[in-house]
Amino acid sequence: MTKSRVIIALDFKNKADVLEFLDKFDEPLFVKVGMELFYGEGPAIIQAIKERGHSIFLDLKLHDIPHTVKMAMKNLARLDVDIVNVHASGSKAMMQAAIEGLEEEKGKDRPLCIAVTCLTSLSQEVLDDELGIHEPIQDVAIRWAKNAKEAGLDGVVCSPLESKGIHDAVGEDFLTVTPGIRLASDAKDDQKRVTTPAMAKDMTSSYIVVGRTITKAADPVAAYKEVFNQFQGE
Numbered sequence: 001m002t003k004s005r006v007i008i009a010l011d012f013k014n015k016a017d018v019l020e021f022l023d024k025f026d027e028p029l030f031v032k033v034g035m036e037l038f039y040g041e042g043p044a045i046i047q048a049i050k051e052r053g054h055s056i057f058l059d060l061k062l063h064d065i066p067h068t069v070k071m072a073m074k075n076l077a078r079l080d081v082d083i084v085n086v087h088a089s090g091s092k093a094m095m096q097a098a099i100e101g102l103e104e105e106k107g108k109d110r111p112l113c114i115a116v117t118c119l120t121s122l123s124q125e126v127l128d129d130e131l132g133i134h135e136p137i138q139d140v141a142i143r144w145a146k147n148a149k150e151a152g153l154d155g156v157v158c159s160p161l162e163s164k165g166i167h168d169a170v171g172e173d174f175l176t177v178t179p180g181i182r183l184a185s186d187a188k189d190d191q192k193r194v195t196t197p198a199m200a201k202d203m204t205s206s207y208i209v210v211g212r213t214i215t216k217a218a219d220p221v222a223a224y225k226e227v228f229n230q231f232q233g234e
Contacts, residue, residue, distance in 0.1 A: 001055040001082045002028040006197075006228050007177070009034065009059075009211030015041050015048060022052055024221055030082075032057040032209055046079045056081040057177070057209075061116050063087035066097035073101030073113075081111050083177070085157060088115035088144035095151035112175070114155040115148040117141040117162065120180035120194070138162050142169050149174055160200040160208070167204050179209040183226065197230035205231075 009032045012018045018037065022029070031054050037045060038060060049056055058081040062069045069086060076084050086098050095115055102110035118127070118141050127133045133140055141162040146169060148156050155175025158166060163176040180194040200208050210227050217223035 002030050004028070004030045004055075004228065004232070005207045006030065006224065006231055007032050007057050007207055007209045008214050008224065009179070009209055010037055010049075011211050011215060012037060013040065015045055018045065019048065019052075021215060021220065022049070022054065025224070028053045028055065029224075030055040030057065030207075032059050032211075033081075034059045035061075043079055046081060050080065057083040057085075058111075059085060061085055061087055062098065063090045064094070066091075066094045069094050070097040070101035073098045074105045077102045077105035077110060083112045083114060085114045085116055086153075088117050088148050088156065092147050092151045095148055095153055099152045112154040114157055114175060114177055115144065115151075115153050116157040117144045117148075118158065120159050138165055142166055145170055145174070155206065160195040160203040160205045163200070163206075164204045172204075175206040176204065177207045177209060178203075178205040179211075181208045181210045181213065181227070183213050183223075197227045201231050 007030045010018050011034065012021065031049060033045060033056055046056060058076060062072055063086065086095055098113055102113060118137050124137055127137060141158050142165050145156045145166040149170045155177060156166065157177045159180050160178040163178055166176055178200055181197055181200055182194050184196050197208060208231055214220050214223045214227060
């Protein structure tokens with residue numbers, strides 16, 4: 001994997017837009033391929049990105065019965081991506097099945113597997129009023145992170161606001177991959193729990209996921225460097 005811990009969300013509609021964006025850069029990136037792009041272009045988009053030397057977080061958030069997730073992960077493992085994920089709310093059994101599928105296909109060379117805790121678009125009000133989860137978001141994220149750790153996963157997706165609490169609970173080596181990152185001058189859009197790259201660094205995020213701040217910037221390369229320097233700079 002590239003040494004960059006800034007993951008760029010490739011929230012584009014098609015392969016042509018993705019490659020046009022990637023060709024602006026002269027260094028290996030860590031990028032995220034989500035549902036919109038993968039479902040539109042299929043596995044071929046993964047190969048096209050890999051041919052350019054970039055690392056890939058395939059963000060499909062699997063959530064199903066354990067056997068189905070295991071078989072799906074066996075297929076995803078063949079794509080040779082670097083990170084895959086599931087929903088932590090799918091249970092420890094489902095998360096364990098995900099690891100089993102990856103290891104049966106790739107052994108020690110399997111991709112990292114992380115679990116989504118509370119989406120950064122969720123608010124405490126939604127948790128209470130719609131989902132019937134009457135605990136603070138921080139506590140829910142920590143509990144699901146503990147489950148993921150016990151299931152053998154490598155980390156979780158969480159808000160930077162929950163990162164330190166998770167590391168305190170399960171250890172610094174357990175990865176926290178944190179979306180909801182914006183530069184101070186950016187709009188929040190549909191994210192509810194957001195921070196700047198510098199704040200995420202202070203909050204112990206292992207990796208940050210940044211989308212429109214970079215992809216929609218007038219100068220994406222300059223925006224990436226600014227985010228990178230805030231997060232990984234000395």
